[in-house]
Amino acid sequence: MMAAIETQGLTKRYGRLVAVEDLDLVVERGEVFGILGPNGSGKTTTILMLLGLTEPTAGTVRVLGRDPVREPLKVKRRVGYLPDTVGFYDELSGRENLRYTAQLNGMRGPAVEARIEELLGQMGLLDAADRPVRTYSRGMKQRLGLADVLLKEPELVILDEPTLGLDPQAAHEFLGLIRSLKERGLTVLLSSHLLHQVQAITDRVGLFRKGRMELVGSVPELAKKVLGGAYRIRVRAEGEGLESALAAIPGVLRVRRENGGFLLETERDLRPDVARAVVREGGRLFGLELEEPSLDEIYRAYFEEVNRDAA
């Protein structure tokens, strides 16, 4: 079976400005893929090219096996897109807005009304369904946006900054809704700044910088690449000569002194070995915990590194 998204050498230039350069991206079916990067790094341009809303300068795109430039209608019929700032017709109700989208997709009849009702229910919007959208909160609009995307029963859903401007509670709920899409077997591509959220719901991420996707993989893979060690162990212990003893354990890559203890970067989960070393040295052990690297850290470390290299 073909990948949901496949691009080769995808490039977009606006005059001399390069928005996206030589992008090779593969998103498998059923996968949740996150694209990360600072503003202006080419995330939205990539998304627009996937939808055929912007023509690539060079390279090829296949979305669900089709070229979005040559066969835009077939692609758009099967792909749902939620723009970063989703807008609705304010004077129409939520239900009417959804009905318009359904009609644009050529869907008609009582089955469509039932589907709209069902989606409004899933998004918790039934009470507000017949109120004009101008009375909706940002979170409600965003959920209406997701209903709008799901209406055509897409195979691939593309979400651009889906939690932008939502309060933490609303963002949390919205992420839950996105996670439920994966359970339904949908492929999801989302872009975001909010890294801990992306980490919670994505299978793989791609890091964008200045139009290039520089890193791609699952979070542990990226941690290994960027941070060196994939595991971090926080040791709270006191004693003489502990630092050298810990550094001597095979598999420990780095030891850093911290408030009341040490932070180790290791290749594997070395907690038993660390405990043994502390005890052997006659140190007093208060705590030992394994810390998974967060995407936040990877992201920060990566951009610090490349910025330092550039400077």
Next chain:
Amino acid sequence: MTRREGSAFSGLGVVFLKEFADQLSGTRMRLLEALIVLTAMATIYAAIQTIKNVVGEDVFLFLRLFTTAKEPLPSFVAFAGFLVPLLAIALGFDAVNGEFQRRTLGRVLSQPIYRDALLFGKYLAGLATLALVLLAVWLLITGLGILFTGLAASGEEVARSLLYLAATLAYGGVWLAVALFFSVVFKSPTTSALAAIGVWLFFTVFWGMIAGLLAPVISPVHYGFPEEVLRQAQTELALARLAPNTLYAEATLALLQPEVRALGPVLPAQLEGMVLGTPLPLSQSVLLVWPQFAGLIAAGVLFFTLAYVVFQRMEIRA
């Protein structure tokens, strides 16, 4: 290059119906309706006052309902020539950039329709709204006219006034296309409204003067020969006809005043054997305004095409 798949018009009906419903239910429409009704009442009042004094002197009394002015009120034709462009601009100035501002454009265009359907649907909806308003005014004037004067309109008069209505619609279509064009070009609805009104003012107020200034430059009169004078007059008229309002005024004149036999300079030789003051049959009047009519439609198509080309290339991201 392979042909793109699917019809450019899929979704056209859906867009049209939605936009048409929006136009009819909007506040804008309420204001325009009030304006139109007021205009119709005022002109019909003026016309009836005047017509009562001339009953029996005129064969086409019913058409006078549209063309009679009584100080300080202008005739309905003058009112319409002024109001219809504004109405058309009001219906179209925020067609595309309004969607952009509301952030609905990306969402709508990510549905399986082409941009063609969106733009064309919007244009047709504006045109349909305009047609509806014009028809309502026409019925209002006809009805009130019959009611107050007791006149019965002849078939030819009805046909002429309906043709006048069609010409007005074509004229409105030009300004609707202009407004649509600016709504694609400018991101802000205020700017596009001002630009469209600016173009309208330019043609209404200044173009006549500019044509008058340019004509002697293009076709100068050196020796005062009649040929030279005639050529200059023709040049000026040709220039003036680049303005849609000139075309519309000429079409109106010939359709509503059957005794008008020519639009432009007439030589004495051409007057030979002509019975002055006798009306032309309808078919001849239609023949007379055919170029004007075609010109108006062409101008509308031209501006729509410009809007279309710019819209196809537009980046939809904010």
